[in-house]
Amino acid sequence: DQQVKQNSPSLSVQEGRISILNCDYTNSMFDYFLWYKKYPAEGPTFLISISSIKDKNEDGRFTVFLNKSAKHLSLHIVPSQPGDSAVYFCAASSISNFGNEKLTFGTGTRLTIIP
Amino acid sequence: EPEVTQTPSHQVTQMGQEVILRCVPISNHLYFYWYRQILGQKVEFLVSFYNNEISEKSEIFDDQFSVERPDGSNFTLKIRSTKLEDSAMYFCASIAPGQLYGYTFGSGTRLTVV
Numbered sequence: 046d047q048q049v050k051q052n053s054p055s056l057s058v059q060e061g062r063i064s065i066l067n068c069d070y071t072n073s074m075f076d077y078f079l080w081y082k083k084y085p086a087e088g089p090t091f092l093i094s095i096s097s098i099k100d101k102n103e104d105g106r107f108t109v110f111l112n113k114s115a116k117h118l119s120l121h122i123v124p125s126q127p128g129d130s131a132v133y134f135c136a137a138s139s140i141s142n143f144g145n146e147k148l149t150f151g152t153g154t155r156l157t158i159i160p
Numbered sequence: 161e162p163e164v165t166q167t168p169s170h171q172v173t174q175m176g177q178e179v180i181l182r183c184v185p186i187s188n189h190l191y192f193y194w195y196r197q198i199l200g201q202k203v204e205f206l207v208s209f210y211n212n213e214i215s216e217k218s219e220i221f222d223d224q225f226s227v228e229r230p231d232g233s234n235f236t237l238k239i240r241s242t243k244l245e246d247s248a249m250y251f252c253a254s255i256a257p258g259q260l261y262g263y264t265f266g267s268g269t270r271l272t273v274v
Contacts, residue, residue: 049202079262088164088251088265089203134203147193147205147216148263 048072049137051151059159064122066154068135071116075137079148080109080120083132092133093120125158132156162186166252166266173242173273181237181269183252192235193253193263194227196220203251209235242273 050069058064066080076097081089095102095109095118102109108121122129132155136148165184173179185192194206208215209227217225226238235254239246249270253263 081265086169086267088166088253088267090265091262094262136203147208147218148195148203149205150195150203152202 047152048075049135049149049151051133051135051154053154054152055155055157057157057159058125060127061124064120064125064129064156064158066120066122066133066135066156068118068120068151069116070118070137072137072139072149073116074139075149077138078109078111078118079136079138080107081134081136081150082129083134083153089134122156125156127158127160130156130158162264164252164254164264164266166250166269168269169267170270171272173271175244175273176241179239179242179271181239181250181252181271183235183237183266184233185235185252185254186256186264187233189254189256189264191215191255191257192227192229193255194237195251195253195265196248197251197268198245198248206237206250239271242271244273247271247273 079094080092082092083089093104093107093109095111111118132153134153135151138146167182192209195203197203205218207217207221224240228236249268251268252266255263
């Protein structure tokens, strides 16, 4: 049961252009969404997150957009740089009283920035 | 910057053997997790641990798996009798109190069961 889906396994973008990575989810209970970046032989690194009460969150070159009605989120990277080449995972969670819920990950999108 | 440290980076074991994967979370973190990623697949939740007990576990985390925080700094994942399908990257993660999301992950242990 794929509750979080990243339908593009790979994406190539020219350096300096915008990279757009997409993610869809099916579980309506999810209300917090995160993007992680992963280099080979390293663990995932937290990049940016968004709560379901917002539709946009920006941090430098990275912006995450959330469309709750479509159960869709996207990560925009602009301008793209060679160091952005990595696998990007979308992840989702639901806030509970416990406060630190497990993350459900997508399968990842391998982003390659072409110099 | 504080790191989550995992050892070993790669472990090869024979099917049926016990393995212990070790993690040293960031010192002021109180919530601990194990995730795994089978090659080419998504990162999957195994177990969360808080206040010296399991908070939540997935279907994957059956009786063959156990976790322990033996000495206040290490956090271990034990697989009692490994199977071929346990071959994966195992990631430890931790998070600080009040920092709800954005765990810090370790660099992982690649477990190969032969």
